[in-house]
Amino acid sequence: MRHIISLLMENEAGALSRVAGLFSARGYNIESLNVAPTEDPTMSRMTIVTSGSDEVIEQINKQLNKLVDVVSVMDLNDGDHIERELMLVKVHAMGEAREELKRIADIFRGRIIDVSDKTYTIELTGSGSKLDSFLQAIDHSLILETVRTGASGIGRGDRILKL
Amino acid sequence: MELTGAEITIRCLQEEGVEYVFGYPGGAVLFIYDELFKQEQVKHVLVRHEQAAVHAADGYARSTDKVGVALVTSGPGVTNAVTGIATAYMDSIPMVVISGQVPTSYIGEDAFQEVDTVGITRPCVKHNFLVKDVRDIASTMKKAFYLAKSGRPGPVLVDIPKDVSQQKAEYSYPATVNIRSYNPQTHGDIGQIKRAAQLLLEAKRPMVYAGGGVVLSDASKQLTELVRLLGVPCTNTLMGLGGYPADDKQFVGMLGMHGTYEANLGMQNCDVLLAVGARFDDRVIGNVGHFNSVPRKIIHIDIDPASISKRVKVDVPIVGDVAHVLADLLSVLNSSKQKPDAAALKDWWKQIEEWRSANSLAYKNSSEVIKPQYVIEQLHRLTHGDAFVTSDVGQHQMWAAQYYKFNHPRRWINSGGLGTMGFGLPAAMGVQLAHPGATVACVTGEGSIQMNIQELSTCKQYQLPIKIIALNNRYLGMVRQWQEFFHGNRYSHSYMDALPDFVKLAEAYGHVGILVEKPSDVEGALKEAFARKDDLVFLDFRTDMTENVYPMVPGGKGLSEVILAEDL
Ligand SMILES: Cc1cc2nc3c(=O)[nH]c(=O)nc-3n(C[C@H](O)[C@H](O)[C@H](O)COP(=O)(O)OP(=O)(O)OC[C@H]3O[C@@H](n4cnc5c(N)ncnc54)[C@H](O)[C@@H]3O)c2cc1C
Ligand SMILES: Cc1ncc(C[n+]2csc(CCOP(=O)(O)OP(=O)(O)O)c2C)c(N)n1
Ligand SMILES: [Mg+2]
Numbered sequence: 013m014r015h016i017i018s019l020l021m022e023n024e025a026g027a028l029s030r031v032a033g034l035f036s037a038r039g040y041n042i043e044s045l046n047v048a049p050t051e052d053p054t055m056s057r058m059t060i061v062t063s064g065s066d067e068v069i070e071q072i073n074k075q076l077n078k079l080v081d082v083v084s085v086m087d088l089n090d091g092d093h094i095e096r097e098l099m100l101v102k103v104h105a106m107g108e109a110r111e112e113l114k115r116i117a118d119i120f121r122g123r124i125i126d127v128s129d130k131t132y133t134i135e136l137t138g139s140g141s142k143l144d145s146f147l148q149a150i151d152h153s154l155i156l157e158t159v160r161t162g163a164s165g166i167g168r169g170d171r172i173l174k175l
Numbered sequence: 176m177e178l179t180g181a182e183i184t185i186r187c188l189q190e191e192g193v194e195y196v197f198g199y200p201g202g203a204v205l206f207i208y209d210e211l212f213k214q215e216q217v218k219h220v221l222v223r224h225e226q227a228a229v230h231a232a233d234g235y236a237r238s239t240d241k242v243g244v245a246l247v248t249s250g251p252g253v254t255n256a257v258t259g260i261a262t263a264y265m266d267s268i269p270m271v272v273i274s275g276q277v278p279t280s281y282i283g284e285d286a287f288q289e290v291d292t293v294g295i296t297r298p299c300v301k302h303n304f305l306v307k308d309v310r311d312i313a314s315t316m317k318k319a320f321y322l323a324k325s326g327r328p329g330p331v332l333v334d335i336p337k338d339v340s341q342q343k344a345e346y347s348y349p350a351t352v353n354i355r356s357y358n359p360q361t362h363g364d365i366g367q368i369k370r371a372a373q374l375l376l377e378a379k380r381p382m383v384y385a386g387g388g389v390v391l392s393d394a395s396k397q398l399t400e401l402v403r404l405l406g407v408p409c410t411n412t413l414m415g416l417g418g419y420p421a422d423d424k425q426f427v428g429m430l431g432m433h434g435t436y437e438a439n440l441g442m443q444n445c446d447v448l449l450a451v452g453a454r455f456d457d458r459v460i461g462n463v464g465h466f467n468s469v470p471r472k473i474i475h476i477d478i479d480p481a482s483i484s485k486r487v488k489v490d491v492p493i494v495g496d497v498a499h500v501l502a503d504l505l506s507v508l509n510s511s512k513q514k515p516d517a518a519a520l521k522d523w524w525k526q527i528e529e530w531r532s533a534n535s536l537a538y539k540n541s542s543e544v545i546k547p548q549y550v551i552e553q554l555h556r557l558t559h560g561d562a563f564v565t566s567d568v569g570q571h572q573m574w575a576a577q578y579y580k581f582n583h584p585r586r587w588i589n590s591g592g593l594g595t596m597g598f599g600l601p602a603a604m605g606v607q608l609a610h611p612g613a614t615v616a617c618v619t620g621e622g623s624i625q626m627n628i629q630e631l632s633t634c635k636q637y638q639l640p641i642k643i644i645a646l647n648n649r650y651l652g653m654v655r656q657w658q659e660f661f662h663g664n665r666y667s668h669s670y671m672d673a674l675p676d677f678v679k680l681a682e683a684y685g686h687v688g689i690l691v692e693k694p695s696d697v698e699g700a701l702k703e704a705f706a707r708k709d710d711l712v713f714l715d716f717r718t719d720m721t722e723n724v725y726p727m728v729p730g731g732k733g734l735s736e737v738i739l740a741e742d743l
Contacts, residue, residue, distance in 0.1 A: 033298060080302040080354065080357050083355060083356040084356075
């Protein structure tokens with residue numbers, strides 16, 4: 013099953029490679045991974061989307077916890093949570109397609125954040141599947157580039173990942 | 176007062192009470208070696224290869240309850256050390272490795288003798304550090320020793336660039352250490368401990384399976400008390416040997432691939448299994464599906480949550496230090512009115528004795544050719560079961576484990592998890608230095624000993640009177656055995672040709688060598704060797720070339736699918 017795991021770790025050189033190294037050494041899947049410092053600059057927050065059997069997911073959580081740089085780990089799938097991903101898509105936008113792309117971007121609540129006479133760059137946030145749907149909704153041959161951050165997640169309500 | 180990074184490093188070692196550093200110098204650690212030179216408290220042992228430095232530190236740690244320390248230079252110094260570090264990592268041995276690094280401004284420029292030490296060692300250390308600021312050395316060293324020794328022990332590496340060892344900073348050694356992201360749990364959950372006690376009291380066919388965690392936790396006293404109180408059979412893993420006294424009647428021997436028949440069948444057929452500081456290794460339980468095909472309740476005590484339910488799902492997980500958890504379990508049991516089921520235990524023991532009567536370690540001795548098992552039996556007898564025995568990897572290792580009956584922990588020093596040939600001799604150096612007057616025997620093969628034979632020179636320099644018991648079968652015996660069983664007797668490159676004359680070799684290094692070719696000479700040769708209290712003696716026993724290790728559970732098979740000696 014797909015799991016989204018959140019973790020706090022020391023914002024130190026090498027911490028990211030410890031996590032990445034763990035996944036490759038133990039043969040775990042990484043669908044996406046993102047990381048950035050938090051409001052406390054000594055800590056980074058990472059979101060990892062992975063998949064595996066219940067046993068594998070249990071091991072992933074335990075192995076992550078075992079890394080000395082990892083402060084705390086939460087499997088967001090253990091409760092209610094929200095998931096968002098940011099995507100930037102640069103599309104070929106000329107002629108009739110220009111209008112059509114704007115219309116579809118509006119439907120998906122996307123924003124055009126860069127315009128040239130030949131292209132649009134569209135910014136879109138949402139769940140991974142919403143971003144997938146957008147890419148399906150537009151003419152594939154118009155896509156010049158896509159950049160996706162991978163999912164970021166947070167627990168709902170009182171579910172808080174803290175030190 | 177301001178001190179240089181190198182001075183600080185040595186001060187830290189002094190603060191930690193480090194007795195020996197095993198190392199090899201080079202450019203990146205010159206300032207550190209300079210400081211070693213200027214003091215006497217921390218003694219340095221100069222090995223002949225960095226792998227040996229790490230194994231020696233490892234042997235020192237395994238035979239004491241202290242942290243082993245090694246010091247190597249950057250680049251090739253580090254890469255040579257990696258095998259030793261991985262060996263310690265797999266067996267959870269507390270160790271601090273200090274490595275020199277190129278100056279900070281050169282890092283990343285493919286500088287002379289630069290390797291990404293932190294990157295190379297990351298998968299085989301508990302943790303590692305690159306110290307970029309001289310002001311961080313003291314706190315990093317404090318953390319390194321704390322991490323190495325606490326929780327599930329393991330090697331920790333501290334990489335110090337040359338310029339950092341030269342720069343100056345105010346020095347004070349931190350009194351305490353706090354790592355917010357690291358809080359190993361030492362005491363087990365009392366609710367779980369009570370559930371475990373209940374299961375054990377109700378069991379009809381209980382079994383205790385104890386591993387290296389008992390040795391690492393110094394908990395053999397508690398384990399022995401528990402096993403006796405419950406009246407249950409106890410088996411040890413290869414790493415756990417000595418954790419329970421081998422000559423006790425409740426001990427059923429080692430289990431696993433080369434374990435006894437009674438230990439393996441007990442493990443397979445028990446209804447409640449208490450696993451103590453053991454990690455259900457593939458060499459121990461064989462085929463997981465086969466193992467799981469028999470229903471049983473499993474209680475697992477381990478300090479590392481990731482060891483629990485990793486390969487085998489357990490019913491009662493208890494995270495904590497073995498010594499503490501067993502003490503709590505004992506007090507729950509002692510205050511319980513319920514007693515173990517005596518009638519059921521009687522039947523269970525009857526079954527175990529029946530398995531035991533298969534006498535799975537029996538072998539046919541010979542008056543023509545030296546049987547390796549016989550050498551180990553004599554070694555055991557003549558050292559009164561009281562020696563420190565280090566080993567290399569192969570058949571000789573298994574025979575040492577099977578026939579040297581260890582009654583005390585920390586006497587059996589071997590590489591189990593990584594199975595590193597070349598471990599035995601350097602590990603014995605660490606053991607001998609930690610226990611100057613003690614008898615230290617290194618059981619080895621003619622293949623393994625050649626992987627770190629250069630250490631005979633170190634042994635001479637530091638006058639280490641190790642007794643090398645080489646079971647010389649002229650084969651990479653363990654490989655040959657697998658080829659005989661599973662590869663149609665095609666002995667592809669498992670023959671040891673062009674062997675050196677080990678007697679002359681020992682003599683060339685300034686030691687004593689004895690060649691033993693007849694079974695009737697085994698005892699005399701051993702006696703002579705042990706009588707030479709101050710000499711290293713290399714005993715070259717020409718043993719039966721094609722003897723095999725029995726019993727054997729082939730890889731991937733179940734514990735009851737065992738090959739016994741008479742099967743063939
Ligand atoms: C040629 C060869 C053949 C082998 N054949 C066999 C065989 O027949 N039988 C066999 O048993 N092995 C055999 N081995 C060894 C095997 O590969 C493993 O190394 C060994 O079985 C592991 O032992 P263990 O389970 O006791 O774990 P260890 O590796 O000793 O691990 C210790 C466990 O205890 C935990 N622990 C550590 N400290 C504490 C503490 N303070 N409190 C609580 N828990 C703690 C750790 O987290 C870990 O889970 C063989 C090896 C070789 C090279
Ligand atoms: C460094 C290393 N290389 C290869 C192996 C694979 N291996 C395991 S046992 C063995 C044979 C060991 O031969 P020897 O030391 O003569 O011992 P014997 O089995 O004959 O007693 C080999 C090659 C290993 N364990 N370690
Ligand atoms: Mg051999």
